[in-house]
Amino acid sequence: MKGILLVNMGGPQSLSEMRLFLKNMFSDKYILPLPFGLRQFVANMIAKKRHPSSWEKYQLIGGTPIIKHTEATGKALAEQTNLPVYTAYSYTPPFIADVLDKMVADGVDEIDVLTMYPQASDTTTTSVFTDVKKAAKKLNGVSIREICDYSVHPTFLEYWKTLIEEHIEREGLDNPLLLFTAHAIPMYGVKRGDKYPDTVKHMAKRLAGLMNRRYEVAFQSRVGPVKWVGPDTDDHLEELVVAGEDNFVLIPLSFTTECLETVYDLNIKLVDIYKKDERVKHISRVEIPVAHPLFIETLKRVVNE
Incomplete structure (x- = not known):
């Protein structure tokens, strides 16, 4: 069975998750290209120092819209493609590896990995696909297809x-x-x-x-x-x-x-x-609408093409 894994960066929904979000982000070698040990140390320091002030900004905007908007996009895409669409995030739960496990448990063995990043970059798409490949090593008989750039579709x-x-x-x-x-x-x-x-x-x-x-x-x-x-x-x-x-x-x-x-x-x-x-x-x-029909049509077409 074929399915779609829709990935975004994630977003903190509490003060403690804000710290987790920052720690995970700056632990990413594509965000902070330092040796592993040093990167972990710096990531922990940044998360500890910045999470209170960063959380204040999120409170000013009423919390992160990313999770809700990504979930709505996944639901609309599932309706348009008649395929199961699972959403996962790089820096807050549910994480990519956990969602891939669930997809396989549900019988999905052909997975199209699609991100909410229209322009390819090491900091976004390469990071996502690296996490997918790492998790996929533990999965048997699963076919993975990466869709990395639809900026000029x-x-x-x-x-x-x-x-x-x-x-x-x-x-x-x-x-x-x-x-x-x-x-x-x-x-x-x-x-x-x-x-x-x-x-x-x-x-x-x-x-x-x-x-x-x-x-x-x-x-x-x-x-x-x-x-x-x-x-x-x-x-x-x-x-x-x-x-x-x-x-x-x-x-x-x-x-x-x-x-x-x-x-x-x-x-x-x-x-x-x-x-x-x-x-x-x-x-x-210009504000970004939630699950606009033309955006969903874009994602549907890049999956089908």
């Missing part, structure tokens, strides 16, 4: 085009500058060969071309002292305002669910502040 581009154009019409805007923003990755990953920034820029170019609209690309949510891929969304937005731009629509291009990085980093830290800035006539953000 025609249906996915149509999905984003629809969201953007509907937003612009609803806001009554005339020729806004589209500021595509994606989660940043550290430059050490790019130097190792991660093509994620180029993939994001390519998708933005394709999408803006379909709409014949002006655009810029930036990268958000940097943490820590290391150098990250840029330009940084916060800094670049200010540069554009200083240069005379005053009409913006922010588009969270690397995200498929609402999360801390969209609601807090974009809405609270940027949009809400610049709405009060006299230099800016308009600023808003």
Whole structure:
């Protein structure tokens, strides 16, 4: 029997799970490329130090939407494909290995692994597939297929085009500058060969071309002292305002669910502040709907293709 494993990063739903989330994330060699022992030590230190302040941010946005939105996506995809869809997470329960065990126990022996990350990256898709391969070694007679990048799939581009154009019409805007923003990755990953920034820029170019609209690309949510891929969304937005731009629509291009990085980093830290800035006539953000039909159709098609 064939089934789909839909994977996302996960999200903390309590203060203690916030600490677990941070520990697991920074224990990931694709997030923090240090020797195992040192990585575990640093991960524990980061989790201990940052989990109270990080949890405060989650409380400001009413808790993480990731779990609920991912589960809704899985349910809708199951209805459209007539296949069993199981959801798993990298950094909070239910974890990938546990869900794979359940799939096999349920009689699934052909598994399509699909992530909620549209652009391939070592920090996301490679990390997920590494965990899948590790867990699959213990499973006998199971076929695994990895689906790693659907960023420029025609249906996915149509999905984003629809969201953007509907937003612009609803806001009554005339020729806004589209500021595509994606989660940043550290430059050490790019130097190792991660093509994620180029993939994001390519998708933005394709999408803006379909709409014949002006655009810029930036990268958000940097943490820590290391150098990250840029330009940084916060800094670049200010540069554009200083240069005379005053009409913006922010588009969270690397995200498929609402999360801390969209609601807090974009809405609270940027949009809400610049709405009060006299230099800016308009600023808003395209919100990510839950299980939009065109997004579900994208996932269905990449599975079938």
